[in-house]
Amino acid sequence: MKPLWDVIGKRWLGYVFSVLLIIPGVVALVTNSMADRGALNWGVDFTGGNYFHFKLERVASIGQIREMVDRFATGQSIIQAAEQDVFIRTRPLTAQEKAAFMSALRQEFGGVTVLREDEVGPTIGRELRNTAIIGLIIGLLLQLIYVSVRFKSVRYAVTMDLALLHDLLIVVGVFAITRTEVNSSFVAVLLTVVGYSINDKIVLFDRIRENLAMRTREVFERLVNRSLLESLVRSINTSVTVILAIAAVYFFGGVTVRDLAFGLTVGVAISAYSSVFNAGALLVDWDLWSDRRSGRNRTAEVSVLPTGPAMPSPVGPSEARSSGTSRSPAGSGRRRRRSRRR
Incomplete structure (x- = not known):
């Protein structure tokens, strides 16, 4: 049965859209650096x-x-x-x-x-910036270990980290394009986006794991698409609720927290997008790549036969016609007996 919405089957569209979101931010980072303005608009927390x-x-x-x-x-x-x-x-x-x-x-x-x-001084600001980067890297490594142990497979952790890097690149790119000030609250934005994005993707991966145990004969691409659609409503509802709460902070919280709310809004929206269009798609592509390496056939259904004496394999209609084993030997014997009576 064809799914109502084949997200995994059209996953290349999600990849293309992600690239289109990342490229402007990368261009802004490069052009800002070449213009001696700094790749990002570092605030006094980092510059001194x-x-x-x-x-x-x-x-x-x-x-x-x-x-x-x-x-x-x-x-x-x-x-x-x-x-x-x-x-x-x-x-x-x-x-x-x-x-x-x-x-x-x-x-x-x-x-x-x-x-x-x-x-x-700028030295203290530089140390704070380096400490923030190191803390972010340590956080990514810790979640890599946790997800690998939790799902008993490193592929879940790696695909999740790739989706997380996608989210963080877009958030940093938006700050570079808008020249929004990067201060200590920006570190809080990145860490919050990492935590929210991990939570959103774990929900999807956990549903995939449950369906793998219940639907052992279903093709993996369809199973991932089914799991994605089953968790889609939950992901959308959670993201919309969080964005509405952050929007209230942005419009009514004052100038001092506006940059924080802006970064969180972008991060939550991108995290929800990558959970739907990137995380499961990367997992499927990894599975297909692994299958091609091991030489397995993705369309074959694998079933376990009960142990016992070997049974002769049935002969198909085409094999019977080609071997000529139907009724031709008996018919030739009857013709030979009739010729001897004569």
């Missing part, structure tokens, strides 16, 4: 800069503070406010820029008390 903790005479909103900071042109900045306490992180400032910045702040908000002032 100045950190200020002020206490204002009157309460000011984050919007008012950000408007003043942006007007002062201190570049990408991170601003947090709790009543009269304000925390600002900026790019590295010279002594003259720092003095002008403090003067503009006092003119805008009156009395300003400096509670803390620190300067983070």
